[in-house]
Amino acid sequence: MTTPFPDQVASADGPGGHLGGEVLAAYATNRLDEVAAWSVEAHVTTCSACRVALRAFVDRDRLARNRSVLLAAAAVGEPGPARRLLSRVGVPEHLLGLLAATPSLRRSWLLSVLGVLAVVAGESVLANHLWNRGSGSTWGVLVPFLLVGPLLVLGGVALAFLPLFDPSHQLAAAAPFPGVNLLLARAVSALLAALLPVAVAAFFVPGPGWLPAAMLLPCLAVWCVALAAVTVVGATAAAVVSAATWVLPVIVVAASHPALAVVRWHAQVAWAALAAAAAVVAFVRRDRFEMGWTR
Amino acid sequence: MSSDASHDLELLRAVAAGDEEALGRLYDRHAGWLTVRLSRRCSSPEVVDQAVQDTFLALWRGAETYRGGGDVGAFIWGIGIRRLIDALRREGPSMRWSWSTRRSKSSEVVVSAEDQVLVGVEHGRLAPALASLSPELRAALEATVLDGLTTAEAARLLGVAEGTVKSRCHRARQALRAALADAQGPTLPNEHTWGTT
Numbered sequence: 001m002t003t004p005f006p007d008q009v010a011s012a013d014g015p016g017g018h019l020g021g022e023v024l025a026a027y028a029t030n031r032l033d034e035v036a037a038w039s040v041e042a043h044v045t046t047c048s049a050c051r052v053a054l055r056a057f058v059d060r061d062r063l064a065r066n067r068s069v070l071l072a073a074a075a076v077g078e079p080g081p082a083r084r085l086l087s088r089v090g091v092p093e094h095l096l097g098l099l100a101a102t103p104s105l106r107r108s109w110l111l112s113v114l115g116v117l118a119v120v121a122g123e124s125v126l127a128n129h130l131w132n133r134g135s136g137s138t139w140g141v142l143v144p145f146l147l148v149g150p151l152l153v154l155g156g157v158a159l160a161f162l163p164l165f166d167p168s169h170q171l172a173a174a175a176p177f178p179g180v181n182l183l184l185a186r187a188v189s190a191l192l193a194a195l196l197p198v199a200v201a202a203f204f205v206p207g208p209g210w211l212p213a214a215m216l217l218p219c220l221a222v223w224c225v226a227l228a229a230v231t232v233v234g235a236t237a238a239a240v241v242s243a244a245t246w247v248l249p250v251i252v253v254a255a256s257h258p259a260l261a262v263v264r265w266h267a268q269v270a271w272a273a274l275a276a277a278a279a280v281v282a283f284v285r286r287d288r289f290e291m292g293w294t295r
Numbered sequence: 296m297s298s299d300a301s302h303d304l305e306l307l308r309a310v311a312a313g314d315e316e317a318l319g320r321l322y323d324r325h326a327g328w329l330t331v332r333l334s335r336r337c338s339s340p341e342v343v344d345q346a347v348q349d350t351f352l353a354l355w356r357g358a359e360t361y362r363g364g365g366d367v368g369a370f371i372w373g374i375g376i377r378r379l380i381d382a383l384r385r386e387g388p389s390m391r392w393s394w395s396t397r398r399s400k401s402s403e404v405v406v407s408a409e410d411q412v413l414v415g416v417e418h419g420r421l422a423p424a425l426a427s428l429s430p431e432l433r434a435a436l437e438a439t440v441l442d443g444l445t446t447a448e449a450a451r452l453l454g455v456a457e458g459t460v461k462s463r464c465h466r467a468r469q470a471l472r473a474a475l476a477d478a479q480g481p482t483l484p485n486e487h488t489w490g491t492t
């Protein structure tokens with residue numbers, strides 16, 4: 001940097017020569033005239049003490065919020081092609097940053113979802129081949145796959161919110177928009193991140209052709225129950241309750257009926273009703289969201 | 296080198312090496328003043344926040360490396376002001392302060408005589424010389440001299456053509472030289488009041 005008047009501009013940093021709090025406050029609130037501001041800036045460029053002192057004049061919540069977003073973005077790494085595309089389409093950058101920081105969207109989680117699905121689907125294909133000789137009368141071999149699908153959705157939601165797994169868990173408190181919107185965005189992203197692989201895997205397991213579509217409503221119902229439960233009990237208890245909502249019917253039905261009865265059409269009506277009821281509860285009690293997740 | 300400065304250097308090194316805790320500490324030390332200083336150049340808090348985050352992300356991702364020589368604050372400022380220019384380019388020109396609105400509203404703040412000397416401009420006869428410049432000329436000089444921008448970057452920050460920045464800087468230096476020459480002689484430093492507009 002070349003300056004036509006180096007001595008005048010640079011000479012501010014004498015021994016003990018620091019700016020008074022009044023000057024800093026006036027500068028930070030834009031109440032200094034431009035010439036005075038010029039000299040303040042020339043000083044703080046080289047004076048670490050006055051730089052640190054300026055922090056006191058910036059809104060603390062604003063700094064904390066930006067800090068959270070920064071650390072979340074740093075934890076996520078470089079934006080991938082999908083994020084760049086969404087950004088170009090007009091999705092706000094800070095929202096993308098928060099979604100990308102959602103663990104259920106991270107590559108490691110997606111890979112484990114695919115891994116679990118591959119194991120379960122492969123197992124049912126093999127079992128069907130060995131025991132049923134491809135006849136598939138009751139589809140009992142599908143029970144592991146049926147169990148796992150909605151549980152993966154729950155796992156994604158839990159991972160998105162349990163502070164233990166989430167480096168950006170303080171985001172909920174410091175979100176740049178209402179907390180519920182943020183939590184809902186993350187919950188939806190977690191739902192989709194598990195729902196799509198489950199539906200695709202349903203094409204590959206031995207089962208009726210309508211199985212992929214039949215998996216959607218139970219997944220949605222379990223997801224809604226999780227959101228509703230978390231407004232009533234803590235996050236861990238909500239995960240257990242919503243998991244039981246799916247696991248118990250599957251096991252009970254498989255013991256006495258054909259296994260697929262749990263996703264046949266009259267069961268679908270029940271899942272739809274459950275999803276609607278849970279959605280209503282979650283909506284009515286939405287102001288309790290954050291407390292549940294961050295407890 | 297003060298212990299603060301060496302502390303900053305250590306933090307920069309740790310951040311470049313991927314230490315998340317160091318990133319948080321570096322942010323705590325520098326985000327405040329950077330936010331204040333960028334806010335004087337852009338009217339939108341969102342754009343300023345974005346530029347501040349981009350600055351620290353650039354350090355984190357190793358897109359900018361400190362090569363020594365010069366204050367860490369000046370280094371961070373160099374990144375911050377350029378990230379602000381990038382952010383302004385994305386957001387459109389409406390976020391820039393226009394020169395009429397940017398002028399401070401008042402000079403109600405009374406600065407003590409001691410502070411005036413410490414700030415350094417006053418006794419250098421620079422203050423009245425700068426104050427005598429038109430806002431446009433001063434802004435061009437500020438962007439190129441104080442902010443350390445190239446003519447092209449200053450043009451983008453100010454939203455004018457590059458040639459305009461060049462000619463304004465030229466005129467500003469001429470005017471400053473003349474004002475400083477006038478002020479030579481027996482003029483006492485404290486003759487000017489602080490904050491004349």
Ligand SMILES: [Zn+2]
Pocket residue numbers: 017018019043047048049050051
């Ligand atoms: Zn100082």
